[in-house]
Amino acid sequence: MKLYSTRNPKHVVDLETALFQSLPPDNGLYMPDHLPVWSPEQWQAIIPCSFQEIAFRMAKAFLQEDVEDAALRRMVEDAFAFPVPLVRLGEKRFVLELFHGPSLAFKDVGARFMSRLMAYFLEKHQREIHILVATSGDTGGAVALGFHRVPGIRVTILFPSGKVSALQEKQLTTLNENIHSLEIEGSFDDCQHLVKQAFLDPELNARYVLASANSINIARLIPQSFYYAHAWAQLRRMGITEPPVFSVPSGNFGNLTAGVFAQRMGLPVKAFVASTNVNDEVPQYLQTGVFQPRPSIPTLSNAMDVGNPSNFQRLSSLFNQDVQQMRKWIFGYAFNDQQTLAEIRRVAETEHYIVCPHTAVASLGLNAYFQDHPSASPGVFLSTAHPEKFANIYSEEIRALPYWPPLPTAVQQIMQQPSRAMRMKNDFETFKSYLLEDL
Numbered sequence: 448m449k450l451y452s453t454r455n456p457k458h459v460v461d462l463e464t465a466l467f468q469s470l471p472p473d474n475g476l477y478m479p480d481h482l483p484v485w486s487p488e489q490w491q492a493i494i495p496c497s498f499q500e501i502a503f504r505m506a507k508a509f510l511q512e513d514v515e516d517a518a519l520r521r522m523v524e525d526a527f528a529f530p531v532p533l534v535r536l537g538e539k540r541f542v543l544e545l546f547h548g549p550s551l552a553f554k555d556v557g558a559r560f561m562s563r564l565m566a567y568f569l570e571k572h573q574r575e576i577h578i579l580v581a582t583s584g585d586t587g588g589a590v591a592l593g594f595h596r597v598p599g600i601r602v603t604i605l606f607p608s609g610k611v612s613a614l615q616e617k618q619l620t621t622l623n624e625n626i627h628s629l630e631i632e633g634s635f636d637d638c639q640h641l642v643k644q645a646f647l648d649p650e651l652n653a654r655y656v657l658a659s660a661n662s663i664n665i666a667r668l669i670p671q672s673f674y675y676a677h678a679w680a681q682l683r684r685m686g687i688t689e690p691p692v693f694s695v696p697s698g699n700f701g702n703l704t705a706g707v708f709a710q711r712m713g714l715p716v717k718a719f720v721a722s723t724n725v726n727d728e729v730p731q732y733l734q735t736g737v738f739q740p741r742p743s744i745p746t747l748s749n750a751m752d753v754g755n756p757s758n759f760q761r762l763s764s765l766f767n768q769d770v771q772q773m774r775k776w777i778f779g780y781a782f783n784d785q786q787t788l789a790e791i792r793r794v795a796e797t798e799h800y801i802v803c804p805h806t807a808v809a810s811l812g813l814n815a816y817f818q819d820h821p822s823a824s825p826g827v828f829l830s831t832a833h834p835e836k837f838a839n840i841y842s843e844e845i846r847a848l849p850y851w852p853p854l855p856t857a858v859q860q861i862m863q864q865p866s867r868a869m870r871m872k873n874d875f876e877t878f879k880s881y882l883l884e885d886l
């Protein structure tokens with residue numbers, strides 16, 4: 448697969464370069480130079496298949512020039528050893544549960560695939576790398592669990608002290624071995640700044656091969672297209688033939704961009720709903736045609752508190768930077784925290800189902816779309832996290848409901864482990880000497 452930079456289509460690299468570089472030097476984003484297209488027969492053929500089998504076939508369509516079949520199959524089976532069920536809540540309302548991976552959020556899909564793809568190339572060339580990540584919570588957990596014990600990779604995670612949830616902190620600080628976490632006395636922005644300084648530091652770069660695992664890496668994006676196909680296959684198995692509407696709870700818009708990849712491959716899709724909290728730059732763009740990044744506003748669905756969505760460039764390039772074209776496929780809706788809480792309660796009471804705050808925003812978006820565009824299509828909203836990750840926002844009453852989803856035993860075990868984060872002041876020299884001494 449060849450990839451080009453959204454800033455300069457003439458800047459073309461191979462998959463391995465894009466994987467380890469994450470970002471092109473011109474500050475654009477890497478995009479596949481073409482997307483594979485499947486025939487209707489190829490789509491039909493996946494209807495009876497498991498998630499792992501669908502993932503393998505789609506991964507092969509993207510990566511067959513880069514990874515041989517047997518290795519790709521191993522990678523996919525190891526990365527996606529968890530179910531992605533489609534649950535029916537009403538005649539036309541379905542929820543795709545993306546939270547059954549080890550970190551209980553959909554970011555597992557991208558992080559686990561990327562880590563195994565990196566390990567594949569590292570082993571081939573006998574290389575080792577050091578990954579540095581700043582996290583506000585969800586990304587760090589998915590990266591920690593996704594890279595745990597992956598050969599050739601050492602990970603250092605920086606998180607802001609006191610600003611991640613109890614479960615997130617356990618995921619970040621209990622793994623050890625090749626995963627190291629630093630509790631920084633500062634904000635998420637401070638963590639991110641420390642990581643950026645490290646990437647620019649000549650001494651550190653002379654000593655180590657540093658890499659990032661952030662969400663703009665193309666290897667995190669591609670695997671997210673697989674579960675859209677799996678959702679469609681499950682609908683077909685239920686006898687539903689109309690193409691679905693997908694409502695995607697969005698922050699950096701990686702998830703939605705991956706959905707458009709699947710649709711361009713030929714997956715039957717009626718429309719996408721870009722569902723956001725009050726950080727609504729993309730719904731605003733769809734309305735006005737002007738993209739206006741803003742400082743982010745804190746909300747209950749905090750993994751979507753993004754003021755300048757990093758995948759907007761990619762999304763926009765898929766529609767030739769033309770808002771008219773994007774409007775044919777993507778419909779934007781934004782909701783505040785009060786609406787989010789009311790939707791959590793409504794879904795619990797009327798559908799006997801618990802949604803996390805991000806998923807509640809997607810549910811609202813789907814309902815709003817159908818109100819404005821009545822159609823026979825089924826609606827699928829993506830459930831991006833287990834509610835336990837945001838347990839503090841629910842009333843005792845909702846937490847006690849019998850249909851609160853159970854916690855997997857692996858996660859219960861993590862809660863019992865001692866945390867081993869090292870506390871560090873927000874100071875680059877301290878961080879740098881830690882890296883130089885300890886790695």
Ligand SMILES: *Cc1c(COP(=O)(O)O)cnc(C)c1O
Pocket residue numbers: 552553554585586696697698699700701702703750751805831832
């Ligand atoms: C990251 C995240 C999102 C937003 O996904 P994007 O791909 O950044 O749009 C939504 N929900 C949860 C739970 C997340 O962790």
